[in-house]
Amino acid sequence: MGDLTPEVQRIAGNLLSQGQVDLVLGWAKAPSNGQSVPACIRQAEQAGRLIFDQYCIHNLATGLLDHRDSSERIGIFVKGCDSRGIVRLAEDGQFPRERLYIVGICCPGMKDQAACDRAASGLFGETAGDSELAGKCRQCAHPNPVIYDELLGDQQPPFLNDVRFSDVQRIEAMGIGERGEFFSQIFSKCIRCYACRNICVACNCRQCIFDETRPQWVGRSTSAADNMMYHAFRAMHVAGRCVECGECERVCPAGLPLMLLNRKLIKDIDQLFGPYEAGLSLEEGARPPLSSYRVEDPDPFVR
Amino acid sequence: MKSFAKSAITVVLDRLAEQTRTYVPMRDGVTSNFSPWSERRASDLALNSLNTTFSPKGIVFPQTERLYDFAVDGQRADISGTHAETGENILFGARACDRKAFAALDQVFLRRGYVDTNYKARRDGLTVIGRDCLQPGPFCFCDSMGVDPMGADGADVLLHETTEEFGWEPLTEKGQALTLRLNDLLTEKELIRPESAGCRLEVNVAGLPEKLRGMFDSPVWDELSTFCMNCGVCTYICPVCHCFDIQVMNNGSSGCRFRCWDSCMYPEYNLMAGGHNPREGKRDRFRNRFLHKLEFFQERYGSFGCSGCGRCLVTCPHSLNMVLVINRLGEVKVDAS
Numbered sequence: 001m002g003d004l005t006p007e008v009q010r011i012a013g014n015l016l017s018q019g020q021v022d023l024v025l026g027w028a029k030a031p032s033n034g035q036s037v038p039a040c041i042r043q044a045e046q047a048g049r050l051i052f053d054q055y056c057i058h059n060l061a062t063g064l065l066d067h068r069d070s071s072e073r074i075g076i077f078v079k080g081c082d083s084r085g086i087v088r089l090a091e092d093g094q095f096p097r098e099r100l101y102i103v104g105i106c107c108p109g110m111k112d113q114a115a116c117d118r119a120a121s122g123l124f125g126e127t128a129g130d131s132e133l134a135g136k137c138r139q140c141a142h143p144n145p146v147i148y149d150e151l152l153g154d155q156q157p158p159f160l161n162d163v164r165f166s167d168v169q170r171i172e173a174m175g176i177g178e179r180g181e182f183f184s185q186i187f188s189k190c191i192r193c194y195a196c197r198n199i200c201v202a203c204n205c206r207q208c209i210f211d212e213t214r215p216q217w218v219g220r221s222t223s224a225a226d227n228m229m230y231h232a233f234r235a236m237h238v239a240g241r242c243v244e245c246g247e248c249e250r251v252c253p254a255g256l257p258l259m260l261l262n263r264k265l266i267k268d269i270d271q272l273f274g275p276y277e278a279g280l281s282l283e284e285g286a287r288p289p290l291s292s293y294r295v296e297d298p299d300p301f302v303r
Numbered sequence: 304m305k306s307f308a309k310s311a312i313t314v315v316l317d318r319l320a321e322q323t324r325t326y327v328p329m330r331d332g333v334t335s336n337f338s339p340w341s342e343r344r345a346s347d348l349a350l351n352s353l354n355t356t357f358s359p360k361g362i363v364f365p366q367t368e369r370l371y372d373f374a375v376d377g378q379r380a381d382i383s384g385t386h387a388e389t390g391e392n393i394l395f396g397a398r399a400c401d402r403k404a405f406a407a408l409d410q411v412f413l414r415r416g417y418v419d420t421n422y423k424a425r426r427d428g429l430t431v432i433g434r435d436c437l438q439p440g441p442f443c444f445c446d447s448m449g450v451d452p453m454g455a456d457g458a459d460v461l462l463h464e465t466t467e468e469f470g471w472e473p474l475t476e477k478g479q480a481l482t483l484r485l486n487d488l489l490t491e492k493e494l495i496r497p498e499s500a501g502c503r504l505e506v507n508v509a510g511l512p513e514k515l516r517g518m519f520d521s522p523v524w525d526e527l528s529t530f531c532m533n534c535g536v537c538t539y540i541c542p543v544c545h546c547f548d549i550q551v552m553n554n555g556s557s558g559c560r561f562r563c564w565d566s567c568m569y570p571e572y573n574l575m576a577g578g579h580n581p582r583e584g585k586r587d588r589f590r591n592r593f594l595h596k597l598e599f600f601q602e603r604y605g606s607f608g609c610s611g612c613g614r615c616l617v618t619c620p621h622s623l624n625m626v627l628v629i630n631r632l633g634e635v636k637v638d639a640s
Contacts, residue, residue, distance in 0.1 A: 018544025020472055028385070030622060030627060031630075032626055032627045034631050035622050035633075037530070037621060037622045038529075038530045038621055040529050040530075058620075058621060062532075063530065066585075080635035099552075100325070106370075113622070114617060114618070114620070116624070117616070117617040118443075118617050118618075119440065119611065121353065121354075121410040121440050121441065121442050121616075121617045122352050122354065122440045171596075189331070189332075191357075191366065191536075191539045191540075192539075193534050193535040193536045193539045193566070194534050194535055194569070195532070195534035195535070195536045197536070198532040198533060199532055199536075199620050200359075210571065211570055211571045213571060213574070219550070220548060220550050220563050220565075221367040221550070221551060221552065221561055222366045222367045222563065223367065223561055225578055235566070236425050247620075250620070251357070251534075251536070253333055253539075253540055253618045255332060255333035255334050
């Protein structure tokens with residue numbers, strides 16, 4: 001992939017100077033340490049700050065939620081996974097397509113700056129090295145944007161090094177007791193910081209069930225039961241809507257394999273109600289499988 | 304100076320753990336934390352790691368802490384005891400930043416009138432074995448926050464680290480007591496204490512609290528908080544953050560009341576009875592967190608609510624952190640009028 005930064009800057013500059021959009025969401029280098037971080041610019045003169053490199057791992061689509069109540073038009077740069085996030089928001093009625101100018105970037109796969117930092121920091125046990133593709137990119141089936149007004153870069157092949165759902169199959173092969181033990185162990189380490197929820201593009205409810213106090217649906221203690229409840233609730237809430245961007249797993253400070261549950265549901269929904277993959281195209285009136293009903297929906301559980 | 308060979312570390316830890324639960328830095332999969340030492344987990348011992356992913360604050364201030372149980376039977380209500388832990392614990396290998404954080408927690412829970420009995424019980428029962436910090440990491444900035452990486456503050460014993468040895472310097476009565484328990488394992492030896500390489504990362508906090516008094520309405524807070532997601536990562540991995548909530552677990556006719564960590568980043572944290580939320584937007588919550596650490600805490604206790612441990616620099620999902628914020632606040636021009 002050639003350096004797309006000049007293109008990114010040119011497009012952002014034009015969008016702003018021609019008044020096509022009010023602001024642009026992209027990536028820039030943090031002044032303090034030169035890391036790639038999300039950026040929001042409002043003037044064409046700031047377009048020179050924007051960049052695109054292998055560390056632009058953040059899904060910017062979630063950031064659109066901050067603007068859902070405004071009427072501003074927004075230019076946004078998206079990779080394959082991020083573009084599915086935009087379909088997610090549009091389909092969920094959270095952000096109108098008309099207010100967006102989408103610049104798609106065919107994604108060559110990202111590196112995880114935070115993982116590199118953790119490795120260098122001495123704060124973490126085992127971490128991925130700098131040269132490796134980010135964990136969330138290693139099971140990517142759709143590196144190319146699915147919705148855009150303009151496309152940058154060359155089409156990329158999927159990065160499925162492993163058999164799709166091989167991780168899920170390993171869990172499915174466990175007995176119920178073993179599986180229960182496996183997930184209890186994992187979720188016992190959750191610190192309930194809600195980073196996985198807040199970074200999630202499918203978690204776009206204005207009032208989250210986990211923040212409600214009357215009634216309080218899930219207890220606030222970090223006990224096995226409450227933690228398990230939190231993760232099971234969340235997985236079921238995003239079932240059929242998760243666009244597999246992997247941000248939840250990327251941001252988890254406890255390093256929990258959060259995509260396991262999501263992928264299990266993606267696999268099941270595809271088999272039961274599919275073929276279906278969330279957020280691959282934006283169609284008028286389309287609803288995710290668990291948000292709609294068809295007479296032929298399988299119901300073997302009804303006796 | 305008394306010392307023991309690094310190769311004898313498990314013998315020393317075994318001896319300490321014989322009588323007292325001894326928290327040591329341990330790997331836990333991709334993360335690390337201070338966990339009770341046991342021979343069984345010897346291979347997880349992470350004495351060479353710089354800091355632990357999660358700070359040791361949970362030892363004196365657990366994330367979830369049961370306060371008391373209750374049971375109701377008709378008109379009768381029984382409260383059955385408290386669960387404050389009074390046992391002895393040892394924290395082995397705490398670096399200066401984490402000990403500074405304990406000092407900050409002490410200010411909050413012990414020193415200003417109200418004494419938190421649960422915290423006090425845990426704190427009084429804790430013996431802290433500190434260690435020199437010879438090679439602060441790329442994200443450490445403790446010396447900018449007034450912490451000496453080689454200092455002895457907050458330690459009952461300080462370990463001086465050389466290539467082969469740990470020098471053992473008892474500093475308090477608690478430290479002397481531990482020395483007696485280890486006496487036959489310690490040998491008298493001349494140790495040359497290496498100097499710390501010091502922190503490579505620096506921030507300038509001179510005059511910051513005073514400057515911040517005039518910055519409550521600065522547009523810089525909108526700019527800085529643009530990509531803050533209001534998750535609680537920074538607050539929960541921070542060794543100084545100490546906000547909590549009191550909650551009830553109700554199982555019908557019985558249950559318990561417990562205390563749990565809370566985060567000023569959460570909307571619910573700021574929600575008042577009646578439904579008003581004085582910090583409605585994320586800008587408001589973000590500003591409060593940093594003003595608390597850099598202005599209010601300093602005004603009330605005379606030190607910053609940050610010990611420069613660097614944990615938030617590597618865990619924020621959008622790379623926001625204390626250093627970035629301090630630098631940006633420093634750049635902003637404030638109108639003197």
